[in-house]
Amino acid sequence: MGSSLNRRTALGLGTLATAGAVFGAPAAASAAVSSGAAGAEPTPLKAAGKAGRVYRKESAAAGGNWQAYVTVAGSSEVAVDDESDTVLEAYSVNKIAVAVAVLDKVDRGLLALDQRVDVTAAIVVPGGDGIFSLDGAYPSSVTIGHALAALLTVSDDTAVRLCGLVAPALEINEILVAKGFPNTQVQPVANPNRFFLGRSTPRETHDLLRALVAGTLLSPASTAAILAKLRAPIAFTDGIRRVMSSDERLRVATKAGWFDNARHEAGIIFDRAGAPVLTYALFADGQSGAEDFGATHPAVQARAKMGRAFIDTIDTLTGDTARIARAPRYQPSNGG
Numbered sequence: 001m002g003s004s005l006n007r008r009t010a011l012g013l014g015t016l017a018t019a020g021a022v023f024g025a026p027a028a029a030s031a032a033v034s035s036g037a038a039g040a041e042p043t044p045l046k047a048a049g050k051a052g053r054v055y056r057k058e059s060a061a062a063g064g065n066w067q068a069y070v071t072v073a074g075s076s077e078v079a080v081d082d083e084s085d086t087v088l089e090a091y092s093v094n095k096i097a098v099a100v101a102v103l104d105k106v107d108r109g110l111l112a113l114d115q116r117v118d119v120t121a122a123i124v125v126p127g128g129d130g131i132f133s134l135d136g137a138y139p140s141s142v143t144i145g146h147a148l149a150a151l152l153t154v155s156d157d158t159a160v161r162l163c164g165l166v167a168p169a170l171e172i173n174e175i176l177v178a179k180g181f182p183n184t185q186v187q188p189v190a191n192p193n194r195f196f197l198g199r200s201t202p203r204e205t206h207d208l209l210r211a212l213v214a215g216t217l218l219s220p221a222s223t224a225a226i227l228a229k230l231r232a233p234i235a236f237t238d239g240i241r242r243v244m245s246s247d248e249r250l251r252v253a254t255k256a257g258w259f260d261n262a263r264h265e266a267g268i269i270f271d272r273a274g275a276p277v278l279t280y281a282l283f284a285d286g287q288s289g290a291e292d293f294g295a296t297h298p299a300v301q302a303r304a305k306m307g308r309a310f311i312d313t314i315d316t317l318t319g320d321t322a323r324i325a326r327a328p329r330y331q332p333s334n335g336g
Contacts, residue, residue, distance in 0.1 A: 044073035047313045051079035051278065054309040062302035064261075064286035069202040072278050074320050075210055079278075083202075087183050088283060090200040091257030092129075092155050093264045096226070097184050097200070097208060099148055101172040102163050103222035104179075106144075111166055113145035113225075123161050130156025152229040152255065155236070161194055169195035179217060181208055197257070202281040205266045209253075213268055213276045213323055227253050227325045230267065238295040239265045240280070240307030248311055250327040261290040263299040269311055274326045275319030278310055 042050070051070055059066040059082075067088065070080035090097075105111045121138040131154055147163060150156035167175075169188035172195070176184050184205065186198035200208075211217045212226060229235065230253035233246065239256055241249045251274075254267030262285040269278040284299035295301070 042313070042316060044077045044317060047278075047317060048072040048077035048079035050313045051306075051310055054306055054313075055080045055082075055282075058302040058305045059284070062284065062287055062298040064284055064288075064299065067202050067283045068281060069206040070278065070280045070282075071206065071210075072314060073317070074276065075206075075279065080280075081203075084206075084281075085201050085203055086283075087199050087201050088285075089198075089259070089262060090184070090205065090283075091197055091259045091262060091264060093205060093255050093257035093266050093281075093283075094184065094186065094197040094200055095151050095155065095160065095257075096205075096212075096230070096255050096266070097176055097181065098160065098163050098167070098172060098186065098197070099152055099226055099229075100179070100208070100212070100217055101175040102144065102148060102167045103218050103226065104175050105167060107219045107222055111144060113143060113148075115144050115166070116141045117144060117147060117162050117165050119158070119162065123158065123165075125157035125161065128157040130154050130158055132156055132158035148225070149229055152226065153232050153234045155256070160197065164193040164195060168192045179211070184208060202266075202283055205281040206279050209266060209268055209279050209281070210276075213279075213325065215323065224325065228328045230255055231270075231327055233330055236265070239263075239300050239303035240267060240310070242295060242304040243308045244311065246330055250330060251311070252307070253325075258293055261285050261287070263287070263297055263303075265303055269314060270325065270327070271314070271317065271319045273318070273321070274324040275321050276323060276325070277314045277317050277319040280306075280310070282306070 051072060055070060067083040067086045068080045069084035071078050106113060119132060119138060119140045119142060124132050126133055130150055144166060147159045151159035151163060169186050169192060173185045181204055184200040187196040189195055212223060215223055231250055236254055236256040240254050241252050251270045252267055254265060257264040264283045266281040268276050271277050282303060287298040289297050
């Protein structure tokens with residue numbers, strides 16, 4: 001099915017109630033226009049309209065099938081609602097949900113970030129993505145914190161199995177259901193400590209990100225830990241963040257997922273102060289180049305154009321100042 005046949009993008013108003021805050025007290029408004037000449041700056045509604053037009057143009061040019069949900073101003077303005085309740089394979093985008101489940105157990109005192117897990121030759125996924133398969137020196141061990149960093153930045157495949165050692169598949173699913181995400185579930189296999197990354201919907205992935213940044217999923221420390229990893233310089237840079245400066249990339253928390261002919265990405269764009277402004281969940285499959293997992297894939301190229309346009313569009317908007325998440329400082333090193 002071509003993208004022109006499944007396009008159901010609509011602009012309009014929507015609401016998403018959030019409670020609590022990661023940092024500070026709740027604000028009365030989720031976004032406002034930054035200071036400047038009256039009428040000179042775009043409103044959240046206008047920004048949402050532009051973001052929607054960019055999505056429609058670039059997804060149509062890439063072809064294939066797209067399902068997406070994008071909002072501006074703390075979900076008050078819906079920029080894209082394109083088959084957003086479709087349940088589909090989320091692939092590595094669901095690593096965010098896995099990390100939420102593990103950190104939920106940390107918050108409840110059942111695990112600790114400095115707790116070690118064994119890395120055996122049998123648990124290492126050969127090839128693929130990540131760093132554990134490059135080690136070649138097993139058995140060894142790492143902390144849960146190390147495994148989560150690899151899971152969310154370089155999207156390490158072995159890190160999924162390491163998380164499964166401390167959070168079995170059925171427990172992960174129970175935690176996610178309890179937090180209000182029944183469609184975001186990993187897929188259990190015969191080994192209770194292993195799983196496929198499972199399914200979600202664009203809307204539910206979006207809502208999980210919104211709840212995360214609102215501080216309603218995890219403790220402030222665990223929330224900050226996930227956001228720092230997703231905003232790190234080594235987090236995914238082929239899609240939304242590709243044509244951004246290093247400072248701009250630090251304003252984007254993102255996680256991509258790819259397998260077979262699917263190329264997905266979901267995340268949050270923050271303003272310069274660290275307040276969330278735009279949340280996106282972009283799921284795509286069926287484009288040409290199914291064997292291309294690099295930056296030249298049509299869907300990944302489309303997301304790069306969307307990302308540049310998205311950050312330019314919201315650049316003069318101010319996000320919810322009650323939910324500021326400071327960007328990690330980028331400090332390049334020359335060794336020593």
